[in-house]
Amino acid sequence: MNKRDDNTNDYDVLIVGGGPAGASAAIRLAVAGARVLVAEQKKFPRAKLCGEFISPECLAHFAELGVLEQMSAAGGARVSTTDFYTRGGRKVSVPSAWFGQGARMVNAQADGNATGAQPDALGLSRAEMDQRLLLRARAVGVEVLEEAQGCGLIIEDKRVRGVELQRDGATISLRAPVTIDATGRARALARRVERARRDEDAHANGHAVRGRAPLVAFKAHLSDVQLAAGACEIYFYRGGYGGLSRVENGLSNLCFIVSARDVRARHSDAERVLREVVLTNRRAAETLVAARVRSEWLAVALESFGRWRLVPAKGLLTVGDSAAFIDPFTGSGMLMALESGALAAEVITRAWPTLRATSDFNALAADYRAHYRARFAARLRVCSLLRRAAxxxxxxxxxxxxxxxxxxxxxxxxxxxxxxxxxxxxxxxx
Ligand SMILES: Cc1cc2nc3c(=O)[nH]c(=O)nc-3n(C[C@H](O)[C@H](O)[C@H](O)COP(=O)(O)OP(=O)(O)OC[C@H]3O[C@@H](n4cnc5c(N)ncnc54)[C@H](O)[C@@H]3O)c2cc1C
Known part of the structure; x- marks a missing residue:
C-alpha cells in the first residue's frame, strides 16, 4: 500500500479494539505497508474473562504474526487433552492433536525439536497473550493508543469515514477509508451504526440466536487444584458448563457459565455459585476440593451467540467476536479472532488499489462476506448445534x-x- 499520498485520511485503516482480532488485523496490515492505528480502551496488560485455552491452530497464527517465540517464552502450560465430564462424572476425551491441523510444525519449532512434538494447545492468561500481540503490533509500526475509547463514528453520505476517540478527557477525530470494529462482544462501532439507522433487528440475516435464558460467565485464577499436567477439564452441570486449565505461574484458570437465575438466587456471589452450581459436577468437586482463589473474580453477562453484520456500513468491517460469537466451550473463539483478523487484512490489502482509485467499498465488502462465509459458516452451525447439546x-x-x-x-x-x-x-x- 502507498503511504502518505492521501491527505484527507490520517490512516489507511483504523482499528478499534486491541484484542486478538484487532491485533491480528493490525500486524498483518502494517506488515503489508498500511498506516494503521489501534485504539484500545484499556491499559495492557489487563485481565480478561476467558477460558484461556489457546487452541493449537493459534500457534500457526502466532508464527505468522512473529510472536510465537514470545508466546512460548511466556511460561504458559501445554494442554494435550481436553476431558469433558458429565455431571455424574462420565468422561469424553479429545486430544488437542485432533484440533491442530498444521500446528505440529510450529510446536516443533517452538521446542527447537523437529521431531516428536505434539500439536498441543497452550494455557496462557489473556493478560500475557494480548499484551504480547499488542507489543508486536507496535514493533511493526502500528500506532497503538491505549486508554482510548471508540465513542463515535464519522459518517458522511452513509459511509463511515473514521472514528471519534475519547482519551484523557479529550475527543480525537481520525479519518481512514476503512475502519474495523474489533471491540469484541461490545460491538461498540457496529451498534452505533445500527442505532443510527434505527435498526431494530441488529442480527445479520437472522442467524444470530438470542440466548434462551441470559447467562453469566465468571473467571478467576486458582492454586491448589488437582488437575493433571497437560489436561484441560470441562464440567457440565445444570444450566451451564465450566473449564479448568493451567496457565503461567503455577496457577490454573477456572472459567464457568451459569444461568443468570442461578446467579441472582445467590446474590451474585461467585464463590457461592461455584460451590452450589459448578461443584454439583462430581469431577469438578474432586478437582477443586482444595482450590484457593488467587485473583479477583471477573464476571460478564452473556446475552447471545451467533453471527452479526460483517459490514454494518460502507467503510466499516467487523472481526472477531464483533462479527460472530462462537460458543466458548469449543475453545475456538481466539482462533476465530486471529483468523478473521487475518481475513480482513487479506481482503483490505487485495482491495486497496481499487479502493484508492475509485473509493468503491462494494467489492471489498462482497469479498469479505464471501470469504468469511466460506471459512466460518459451517463451524458456526456445528457449534450452535453443540451448544444445544451442552x-x-x-x-x-x-x-x-x-x-x-x-x-x-x-x-x-x-x-x-x-x-x-x-x-x-x-x-x-x-
Ligand atoms: C466465558 C468465555 C470463555 C471463553 N473461553 C475461551 C477459550 O478458552 N478459548 C478461546 O479460544 N476462546 C474463548 N472464549 C472466546 C474468546 O474470549 C473471544 O472469542 C476472543 O476474545 C475474541 O477476540 P476479539 O479480539 O474479537 O475480542 P476481545 O478479546 O473481546 O477484545 C476486544 C477488545 O476491544 C476493547 N474494546 C471494547 N470496546 C472498546 C471501545 N469502545 N473502544 C476501544 N476499545 C474497546 C476491549 O477492551 C478488548 O481489549 C471465551 C469467551 C467467553 C465469554
Missing part, C-alpha cells in the same frame, strides 16, 4: 457421552468440525 438435561448428556466414547472417529470429526469445514462423510463413517 445445555441438555443430564440423562441425555450421559447418553451422548456413551455414544461419543463408542467411536473415536466421530469424536475426532466433531472436534475438527468446531474448527473447519467438515466433510459429511467424516461424520457418517465409523
Amino acid at each position: 445445555f441438555a438435561p443430564a440423562p441425555l448428556m450421559t447418553a451422548a457421552a456413551l455414544a461419543l466414547n463408542a467411536s473415536t472417529r466421530v469424536r475426532r470429526a466433531m472436534a475438527r468440525a468446531t474448527r473447519s469445514v467438515v466433510k459429511p462423510t467424516e461424520l457418517g463413517e465409523h
Whole structure:
C-alpha cells in the first residue's frame, strides 16, 4: 500500500479494539505497508474473562504474526487433552492433536525439536497473550493508543469515514477509508451504526440466536487444584458448563457459565455459585476440593451467540467476536479472532488499489462476506448445534457421552468440525 499520498485520511485503516482480532488485523496490515492505528480502551496488560485455552491452530497464527517465540517464552502450560465430564462424572476425551491441523510444525519449532512434538494447545492468561500481540503490533509500526475509547463514528453520505476517540478527557477525530470494529462482544462501532439507522433487528440475516435464558460467565485464577499436567477439564452441570486449565505461574484458570437465575438466587456471589452450581459436577468437586482463589473474580453477562453484520456500513468491517460469537466451550473463539483478523487484512490489502482509485467499498465488502462465509459458516452451525447439546438435561448428556466414547472417529470429526469445514462423510463413517 502507498503511504502518505492521501491527505484527507490520517490512516489507511483504523482499528478499534486491541484484542486478538484487532491485533491480528493490525500486524498483518502494517506488515503489508498500511498506516494503521489501534485504539484500545484499556491499559495492557489487563485481565480478561476467558477460558484461556489457546487452541493449537493459534500457534500457526502466532508464527505468522512473529510472536510465537514470545508466546512460548511466556511460561504458559501445554494442554494435550481436553476431558469433558458429565455431571455424574462420565468422561469424553479429545486430544488437542485432533484440533491442530498444521500446528505440529510450529510446536516443533517452538521446542527447537523437529521431531516428536505434539500439536498441543497452550494455557496462557489473556493478560500475557494480548499484551504480547499488542507489543508486536507496535514493533511493526502500528500506532497503538491505549486508554482510548471508540465513542463515535464519522459518517458522511452513509459511509463511515473514521472514528471519534475519547482519551484523557479529550475527543480525537481520525479519518481512514476503512475502519474495523474489533471491540469484541461490545460491538461498540457496529451498534452505533445500527442505532443510527434505527435498526431494530441488529442480527445479520437472522442467524444470530438470542440466548434462551441470559447467562453469566465468571473467571478467576486458582492454586491448589488437582488437575493433571497437560489436561484441560470441562464440567457440565445444570444450566451451564465450566473449564479448568493451567496457565503461567503455577496457577490454573477456572472459567464457568451459569444461568443468570442461578446467579441472582445467590446474590451474585461467585464463590457461592461455584460451590452450589459448578461443584454439583462430581469431577469438578474432586478437582477443586482444595482450590484457593488467587485473583479477583471477573464476571460478564452473556446475552447471545451467533453471527452479526460483517459490514454494518460502507467503510466499516467487523472481526472477531464483533462479527460472530462462537460458543466458548469449543475453545475456538481466539482462533476465530486471529483468523478473521487475518481475513480482513487479506481482503483490505487485495482491495486497496481499487479502493484508492475509485473509493468503491462494494467489492471489498462482497469479498469479505464471501470469504468469511466460506471459512466460518459451517463451524458456526456445528457449534450452535453443540451448544444445544451442552445445555441438555443430564440423562441425555450421559447418553451422548456413551455414544461419543463408542467411536473415536466421530469424536475426532466433531472436534475438527468446531474448527473447519467438515466433510459429511467424516461424520457418517465409523
Ligand atoms: C466465558 C468465555 C470463555 C471463553 N473461553 C475461551 C477459550 O478458552 N478459548 C478461546 O479460544 N476462546 C474463548 N472464549 C472466546 C474468546 O474470549 C473471544 O472469542 C476472543 O476474545 C475474541 O477476540 P476479539 O479480539 O474479537 O475480542 P476481545 O478479546 O473481546 O477484545 C476486544 C477488545 O476491544 C476493547 N474494546 C471494547 N470496546 C472498546 C471501545 N469502545 N473502544 C476501544 N476499545 C474497546 C476491549 O477492551 C478488548 O481489549 C471465551 C469467551 C467467553 C465469554
